Amino acid sequence: MKQVLLAFSVLTIAAMGDAAWGHGSGQSKNAEKKPARAVEETEFGRAGDPKKVTRTIRIEGSDGMRYTPNDIRVKQGETIRFVVKNGGKLMHELVLGTMPELLKHYEWMKKFPDMEHDEPHMAHLKPGASGEIVWQFTKAGDFHFACLIPGHLEAGMSGKITVLAEK
Numbered sequence: 001m002k003q004v005l006l007a008f009s010v011l012t013i014a015a016m017g018d019a020a021w022g023h024g025s026g027q028s029k030n031a032e033k034k035p036a037r038a039v040e041e042t043e044f045g046r047a048g049d050p051k052k053v054t055r056t057i058r059i060e061g062s063d064g065m066r067y068t069p070n071d072i073r074v075k076q077g078e079t080i081r082f083v084v085k086n087g088g089k090l091m092h093e094l095v096l097g098t099m100p101e102l103l104k105h106y107e108w109m110k111k112f113p114d115m116e117h118d119e120p121h122m123a124h125l126k127p128g129a130s131g132e133i134v135w136q137f138t139k140a141g142d143f144h145f146a147c148l149i150p151g152h153l154e155a156g157m158s159g160k161i162t163v164l165a166e167k
Helices: 002-020 099-111
Strands: 055-061 071-075 079-086 092-097 122-125 130-136 141-146 158-164
Touching: 055 092, 079 092, 079 122, 092 099, 092 130, 099 141, 122 130
Parallel strands: 055 079, 071 158
Antiparallel strands: 079 130, 092 122, 092 141, 141 158
């Protein structure tokens, strides 16, 4: 029976793929030097080239479960450097995405609260820490960012990014 349970556990973890990350040290891994990886296009853009940043936007998350600012406007094609600061005493993060993607990931976070993020559109930050996300917004539309630590999104820790279409 133990062998069946072990095999089932291994298959379940393998099937979860990227969703099986664990929240490690609480420092955004995006702030560290990493080997280059293929740039993946998403519904809300792609990892940006730090050499092509057009603007820096500073965002602070607080234990009041709010981001400042929480409503951002960018132009389609812009590459933004988000400097994200955790101004609180609790662990916080900032994850970019569409609202359906964020809600899906949030459900995983509730089931696996120790998940670690190691994606270019995520910054996981221990209290007082800062991290960066460099993102190119390739598509126009309304996108979002949120803290997906269980309880934080329900408490209102989210924001909106409006990407204005190229003229």
